[in-house]
Amino acid sequence: MHIADGIIATEVCIAADAISLGALYAFGKKTEAGDIPRMGFMGAALFVASLIHFPIAGTSIHLGLYGLAGILLGIRAFPVIFVALLFQSLIFQHGGLLSVGLNAINMGAGAMAGWLVWKAGRIPESIRAFSAGFIGILLAAFLMAMEFQITGYGRGAFFIAYIYSIAAAVEGVLTLTIINFFRRAKPDILEYGK
Amino acid sequence: MMNGVIFLTSLVIGIAGPGLEHGIEVDFVKRAPSVIATCSYTGSGPVKNAEVLVYSPGEGDDEYQKGGTDVNGVFAFVPDAPGQWKIVVDDGHGHRKETAVTVTEEFFLSEETAQVPGEDAGTGKIGFTDLPLWLRAIWGLTLIFGIACLLYLLKVKKLIQSGNDRA
Incomplete structure (x- = not known):
């Protein structure tokens, strides 16, 4: 899920970094003081989520929580994901430092998709919560697979789609569980991204 | 601001410090005449069937050896000169690691056996990435x-x- 340096062309990574920094400014500039504690906690959760691994099909995949970030933060999910990815790269060596922008775009897009799914009215909340978690990580994986396909790298997009569809199901159930918990314990937290 | x-x-x-690594950890055991490397995902299992490229000291981009890890994440190569050997491990789905192992003159003279966990480009220093994950x-x-x-x-x-x- 976290693209390492040396896989995608340096020029593409630099362009993605520039786009990401622009998005970081655009989505983060109107952040209010009241948003920051929530963003800090979500950033911490995203940061450690990557440590929960699942060995599968000869590789290793991990939780992302991008859909949950979208539900709880809306557009503020992007700056949080960017910072979490930066520290994951520096501290855990998950993903390359130069590729942070590209990874942030992939995963930020997943979070935005999760947020849009969550905002869709009329559909029961449990289905929206599961779908947000499911789509959040699957879209990020799909974008990464497309980038690999274009670069001609790796074992193919179908392999990535296969392993991440399993991760997406796990993530969907986890997101649903967390949302159900918030609904019972602190329902106002779910109104933020709406 | x-x-x-x-x-x-x-x-x-x-x-960031000197040299960044990416999601894969490589531990070396030098046992003349070979260098054995064990590759594992950070905090997870072995890197199975990954592509491994070995570059000899001072040979630039010309590969000395191209191979792969086995199901236990292990591969080996036989160096023919002292110096820093660059190793690139790539699992084919985004996890990649560039590291180096130093082969000394003594390695060729005697049967040197040395465990080099997380060696940082052959400097022998313990880097930030060698700290426990927690x-x-x-x-x-x-x-x-x-x-x-x-x-x-x-x-x-x-x-x-x-x-x-x-x-």
Whole structure:
């Protein structure tokens, strides 16, 4: 899920970094003081989520929580994901430092998709919560697979789609569980991204 | 704001240090005449059937050996010269690691056996990435909460200042 340096062309990574920094400014500039504690906690959760691994099909995949970030933060999910990815790269060596922008775009897009799914009215909340978690990580994986396909790298997009569809199901159930918990314990937290 | 940018930049440069690695850890055992490497995902299982490229010292981009890890994440090569040997491990789905192992003159003269866990480009120094994972996780969480607190204080200070200006 976290693209390492040396896989995608340096020029593409630099362009993605520039786009990401622009998005970081655009989505983060109107952040209010009241948003920051929530963003800090979500950033911490995203940061450690990557440590929960699942060995599968000869590789290793991990939780992302991008859909949950979208539900709880809306557009503020992007700056949080960017910072979490930066520290994951520096501290855990998950993903390359130069590729942070590209990874942030992939995963930020997943979070935005999760947020849009969550905002869709009329559909029961449990289905929206599961779908947000499911789509959040699957879209990020799909974008990464497309980038690999274009670069001609790796074992193919179908392999990535296969392993991440399993991760997406796990993530969907986890997101649903967390949302159900918030609904019972602190329902106002779910109104933020709406 | 400028102080915040300087702080974050220093932080990034300070953490990055010499050489960055990516999600895969490689431990070397040097046992003449071969160097054996064991590849594993950080905090997870072996890197199975990954592509491995070996570059000899001073040979630039010409591969000395191209091969792969076995199901236990192990591969080996037989160096023919002393120096720093560059190793690139790539699992084919985004995890990649560039590292180096130093082969000394003594390696060729005697049967040298040395465990080199997480050797950092042959310098022998223990780097930040050699710290236990839990310690790095706590360090990262502290940084994230620290940055959040700093931003919160700056925002609140700005709000108080604008309130005072209006008054």
